[in-house]
Amino acid sequence: MSRRPLSGLRVIDFCWVGAGSYTTRILADLGADVVKIESGKRIDQIRLSAPFKDRVPGVNRSGYFADRNSGKRSVTVDLKAPGARDLVLELMTTANIVTSNFSPGTMVRLGLGYEDVRRQRPDVIYLEMSMQGASGPESSQVGYGMTIGALTGLQYLVGEPGRPPTGTGTNYPDHVPSPGHAAFAVLSAVMHWRKTGEGQHIDLAQTEATAAVLGPQIMAESLGIHQVSEDNVNPDAIFHDVVRTAGEDRYLAISVSDEAQWQTLLSVLDLEAGPVARAGTVEERSAVRGLLESRTLTWDPYLLMEELQRRGVPSGVVQNARDVIVTDRQLAHRGHWARLPHAEMGECLYNVLPFRFSRTDVRPTVGAPRLGEHTNEVLEAAGWSADEVQRLTEEGVLA
Amino acid sequence: MGALTGTTVLEIGGSQTLYAGKLLADQGADVLLVEPLEGHESRRIPPFAPDASGDVTSISFAYFNGNKRSAALPLMEPPGLGAFPRLIDGADVILAGGRPSDITRLGITPTSLPERTVVTTITPFGWTGPYAEWLADDLTLSALGGLLNMGGYHDGRPLKVPGLQSYVAAGIFGAIGTVAALIEKETTGAGQHVDVSVHESVTMALENAAQFYDFEGTVRRRHGGSQVQAARGAYRCRDGYVYLMAGVRAEAKFWRKLLQWLDEESVPGRGVLSGEKWLQRDYVESEEAKELFHEVFSAFCAEKTQTELYTGARSRAIPLAPINDLTAVLDSEQLAAREFLRRVPREDWPHGPVTAPGAPYRMSATPWDGSYSPPALEVASTGPTERDGDRRPQVVDGMEEVRP
Secondary structure, three states, X not given: OOOOXXXXXXXXXXXXXXXXXXXXXXXXXXXXXXXXXXXXXXXXXXXXXXXXXXXXXXXXXXXXXXXHOOOXXXXXXXXXXXXXXXXXXXXXXXXXXXXXXXXXXXXXXXXXXXXXXXXXXXXXXEEEOOOOOOOOOOOOOOOOHHHHHHHHOOOOOOOOOOOOOOOOOOOHHHHOHHHHHHHHHHHHHHHHHHHHXXXXXXXXXXXXXXXXXXXXXXXXXXXXXXXXXXXXXXXXOOEEEEEXXXXXXXXXXXXXXXXXXXHHHHHHOOOOOOOOOOOOXXXXXXXXXXXXXXXXXXXXXXXXXXXXXXXXXXXXXXXXXXXXXXXXXXXXXXXXXXEEEEOOOEEEEEEOOOEEEOOXXXXXXXXXXXXXXXXXXXXXXXXXXXXXXXXXXXXXXXX | OOOOOXXXXXXXXXXXXXXXXXXXXXXXXXXXXXXXOOXXXXXXXXXXXXXXXXXXXXXXXXXXXXOOEEEEOOOOOOOHHHHOHHHHHHOOEEEEEOOHHHHHHOOOOHHHOOOOOEEEEEEOOOOOOOOOOOOOOHHHHHHHHOOHHHOEEOOOOEOOOOOOHHHHHHHHHHHHHHHHHHHHHHHHOOOOEEEEEHHHHHHOOOOOHHHHHHHHOOOOOOOEOOOOEOOEEXXXXXXXXXXXXXXOOOOOHHHHHHHHHHHHOOOOOHHHHOOHHHHOHHHHOOHXXXXXXXXXXXXXXXXXXXXXXXXXXXXXXXXXXXXXXXXXXXXXXXXXXXXXXXEEOOOOOOOOOEEEXXXXXXXXXXXXXXXXXXXXXXXXXXXXXXXXXXHOOOOOOOHHHHOO
């Protein structure tokens, strides 16, 4: 692999499940040597989460796990086995960065807290990213992206009156706000370390990283402006919503910001001048959508998008997972998807980070590791002999 | 001192860059927001502070730009920023938003900048490609990126999250790319073009939907208003809704803890939920299982408040949370204990006090240093404000003569 921004830096990574693993995946793509410490005794749940290759479950068969763990090396250590802590601490002397997303206090209980590690490696960058941070009355609560979205208002802000709010329908905090802010913090810490030689501790609460993306809405609420679902409305636009098109569950998003675009839209759809949407009431907006849909329902969404774009009306097909992989010409041009080989799954699909560097290629080149695939390789490179590794394996430490 | 103290950033163009600039500024970078003479478009993004007495009325503008300096420059005609070579030469980073043609019209061409400059462009679709010049906004990019399709009700149309989330996502990735390029520059001395796509930033958020299609050929759909599986969904309680995520994933421990809780509370109908079939993915995703669970659990929830359910779940380590509105977020004891929310001193917004999110991360050596006191557009002629003297717009490169 050619040089990357984090080449030469090693991450000892205790992260598992969602947001943590996505964080260290970003670091791996940027060139860090990410050594994932995991265990067959307490398997990363995502290794056992669908979808599986050929629908056959197995610790090395999850596509969900793969996408979060490309470019990492896997070392299995049973952290509760006698001697495991000393082994891991010694391995940490080779680490620049240590990452975890357990409940607060877990790393300290394992004897691997910031102070323990700092004695081995005074300049370590030590990231902990629990659900609600290392302190506070609710810090022990367990959760996932969906419950983080519920706690922080993200979920509340999408929906219709009288029905349960829906949010994004995904564990959104796990995929952008939490890993994104965590990776940014680690990179900033690397910058500081390069300048001063000083490491630091980072405590990231996934709830706080998620609340940060709702800053303007939280500020508005504090001024007494109660924030509710936008129902796809943009008050500055003439029309700003999705309309149904031909096909099953097919929609086109259209955003009309001025009168000329509105006239163009009506003309493309062969409609007489209709009512102007603006914000209006729910019923008025629904009527305008209905009017447009009387024509769009017979349009192929892609053809209508191309036609509207050609004539200067912002629009985009509401694409599904198949579309972004198979149909989207732009993502294909950009090389957004990588297919990388895996010893057990064959080829596997990976997102590529959403940026290209002109001098430094940061696309993933190696897929996700099998459980314990690199235990021997990593330990032997760090000074353990093959015999010692075998003994530790037999004793159940490396398991 | 922040990790980026001493780094100078010129931010210019569309709103795609706003959150990236904020992240860099809050780690100490000196971010100069270059505005057209009529003001940056983000001065007109809702929500707005009611009855604001000053120049800054957009709450979004205050949140995203409160820690930046500003310079209003005449940029309408080419060469745009090229007319201010000292500004370009003095910048470590140029952070530009908009379509590629919008950015080049502003005088920013990644290949013609000094070699040591990091130029981060955050464009709707990336710097090149068949859609590169297409018109787009947060709605159409959320649609094309694939995330919009999963938000909303199972029986309704896709619904978008408020707050320019696609731009915020691209801003986060833009800041990551920028700092990575700065780290690289420490080694090589050379900057580079970091070409960020909003479209692709949205596609990062598809969870396992792409892999489900790749491995199983199935396309995930919206499931709002319904359970994804038994014990995974929103449930009505006495004063709102809670979200429960105890459905069977990799392990059954949350399901077992939930059953134990229902036992302790002697919940009617609990017996229906017994048996090994409740640990099988096929069964818990069946309509029968969802209906049986919903009946029992909804009756249990209906008697309890969000707080009672959250407290009960927390003491049993079950992933359940209230679906909070933002007033509940502002009142959160957890956020208060961690001093996450900040009081923002703003005399110009009469309905305050204003409360804003603070640090999205806690760094021991280079702490977050945010601010919500953005520059007014026209303060340059009246001198520094009392509140925040050094945040006024800068008049640069002899601009006094050029300004109208």
